[in-house]
Amino acid sequence: MWAMVAKEFRELRRDRRTVAMMIVLPVLLLVVFGYAANFKVSDIPVVAVGPGASQAASLLRAPTFQVTETDAAGTEATARARLRDGQDVVAVVTGGSRPLVLMDGTQLFSVQTAEAALGRLARPPGVAAPRVRVLYNPDLTTSWVMVPGIAGMILVFIGTLITSLGVVRERQSGTLEQLAVMPLRAWDVIAGKIAPYLLLAAVDMVFIIAIGMGVFHVPFTGNVGVFAVGAALFLLVTTGMGVLISTVSQNQGQAIQLAFMTLLPQVLLSGLIFPVSAMAAGVRWISYLLPLTYFIEISRGVMLKSAPVSALWEPIGLLAVLAVVVLGLAIVRFRRDLAPSVRASGERPRTPEGASA
Amino acid sequence: MTVLAQARGATRRFGAFTAVSAVDLAVARGEVVGLLGGNGAGKTTLIRMLLGLLRPNGGEIRLLGGPPSRAARRRVGYVPQTLGLYAGLTVAENWAFTTAAFGGPRAPLPERVAPWSRELVGGLSLGEQRQVAFAVVLSRQPELLVLDEPTSGVGPLGSARLWEDIRDAADRGAGVLVTTHNLEEARQCDRLVVMAGGRVAASGTAEDIIAAAGTAAAGRADLEEAFVAIVTKQAGATGRAGTDPVGPGSAAG
Structure with missing residues (x-):
């Protein structure tokens, strides 16, 4: 048995990501979420x-x-x-x-x-x-406020996780190398890769909102077009995050770990559960980096308050900025995977063949 | 003689590790060049540099007359060791994807693999998968074929067929660069380049290699003996790992 324990420790010592998840992450989460978890609103x-x-x-x-x-x-x-x-x-x-x-x-x-x-x-x-x-919500019905946010949370999960797994699968099966020698640009591959997921996520979004309206009687009082623009940008960011995660993940297990690490802050810091205004200033800035924060503002604004686009230009604009940043980073990183000629010379190749070279 | 792919003094380092060191190699139209070497010899790194997937730290790479580019790769057929096929797609779907990605016209599936058109690639045997990968690549009639361990895991009959295809492609004027661990198969190449420790340890015909190894004088006119002797000598000279001459079916170096 001791041989087994020693072996596990040795493996664990070299698996820095898992060690970080087991030791650093809980401490970090406790501190961050401890300051965020506050129902008492002021100001x-x-x-x-x-x-x-x-x-x-x-x-x-x-x-x-x-x-x-x-x-x-x-x-x-x-x-x-x-x-x-x-x-x-x-x-x-x-x-x-x-x-x-x-x-x-x-x-x-x-x-x-x-x-x-x-x-x-x-x-x-x-x-x-x-x-x-x-x-907008005279009876202060919880589901009216939660459903528009939960729709976003579900799509963060689907958009980010499923997309990242799809790209990592290409790497693990060796088809990414084949894509690299095809006359495709990084953008062609990324666009082709995320388009189906984007479409499926959009269909999901329609279903979730329809179920929210049918089962939980959440009203949809605003403009569908404004909602669609916000939702499309939000889905672009979440699928872009999936591609970004896939570029730093060697296998599907790592992709799942990272996707969950991006999902948890979105659930707790986006204003879905705890009001952003009630969070300590030290962690509130994190909320402003999360796409779900802006999607919640848009979905609640359109569905419950009939907010026009003029009232939502800020979250819509910030989602657009996030989409550009996330997709831009994803393209840069992905280009390194596809045509690693620009990769720093200190890095070893990651393909099964190249690994032995 | 038109040179299709050329490495001149190509060097590639990964941190402190030099995977390929000052390698010269050329593949001309109509010839089959065999790249031999044990695990970690630098074969795959060299191929990736020739295809433009890795930038050399030193030396020069030319692919179809210029630096490796997307346009040049359009004229190259590459079958990696992992084959690059989508296991979850049928043979016809893989074919359709590759044809569309290369911007070619819609063409019927090659006759040899047509019977499997509706089969999922993942459900085919390794030999059948290799035939599909070959058929897909050859159908584009590339000017340069780069094949990484093409017969790894394939039975004798399948290997023979694949080598027939390789020879046919060369006869049609394509240049072929093929890595292999199988020294019997290597004899079918027009020219061999033996890599060890990231360097070219010997090159020429099989007979040239045997002569260079000096094993024939000892009554062992066998390519395998010559290969082992050359690689062992190179390991002694460089004192570097990655000169393991053994390992059929394992990852290429």
Whole structure:
């Protein structure tokens, strides 16, 4: 038995990736997710409009609320537009007999925190209790908020993992070398490789959204075209990540390991479960590097809030940037696999034949 | 004599390890050149440099009159040791993919492999798979054929057929560079180049090789004896691993 134990340790010592996964990763995950896992929201962005905007703003104190704008000339329409565009989560409309507080129901935890804080608020004498209206998700139904995000999460899994396995399979079977001698450019191979997965993922997306609407009664109130643009960019990034992972993986096991390492942060840091605004600033920046963060913003915005493209240009634009970066890196790395003439001379060839050379 | 592929002083290092050192090699139109060497001799690295898949650290590579390029590779038929076929596709589907990738016209499947057109490549025997890989490559009538261990794992009958194909291709004017561990088969080449420790240890006809080894004088006019003697001598001279002369069916060097 000791011989077996010693042998395992020796093998493990040379398998740095597995050792890193077993030792470094848990520590890293605990620290990162420990700071990210927070349902307690603070600094909820609030806009106050109408003649009593300044007075209302003075009542909404930090750390729960953060007044982003006080607009005495603003109306309920102004306030609704700001909520729809994601600029604020809470809007206080003054000027009527009673103040009206509008809340963005797609931000479950923020709304729950805001409702509790409003209930505790000490009103000055003569100020009537506000009317509270939750928009887009009046009953604060969890599935309405989760389904658009889960659709993205499923597609991260399918897009990244399946694509990476497909490319690694080429390497393991030796067909990648055959592709290298064919008159194909790296881009031809990548485009040809990801197109079927992209199409399948798009079909998957339609099914998932349809099931979400049919089974969980999630509304789809916005423009299908805007959603399609966001979804297409998101799928491009996820399949591009699959190709990128495949270029640094020698076999399917490594590809699966790496795909999971990209999947886990997306589940926990994208705002799918924990609100991004509630995360510690030290880990929040990671959220802004994740495609799922932007897809969730787009899918919730279109499906629940009828957000127009003008309100979503930022996440759509950032997804486009991510798509360019990820696919660009994938092409550069993949070109090295296909025509390794540009490879650094310090690296040994990776094909079965070349390995022995 | 038109030279189709040429290495002049080609050297390739991987870090501190020199896989190929100052190798000269030329393959002309209509000739079959056999590249012999044990595991780690540098054969595959040399082939990859000739095809432009690896850049040499020193020396020069010419493929079909110029530096290796995508356009030049279009005129080359390469069958790697792993064959480069998709096991999950049928023979006809593999054929269709390769034809389309090379931009050729839609052509019927070669007669020899037509009976297997609907068979998954993964379901064929290794010998049959090699015949398919050959048929796919030969159908394009490449000017240069590069074959890495073409008969590895193939029975005597299949080997004989493959060598017939190689000879036919050369007779049609193609240049052929073939690596092999099988020294009996090597005799069918017009010229042999023996590599050991990343260098060319001997070259010429089989008889030249035997003469160079000096084994004939000892009454052993056998190519295998000559090969072992040359490789062993080279190992002594370079003191380097990768001069193992043995290993039929194993990965090429």
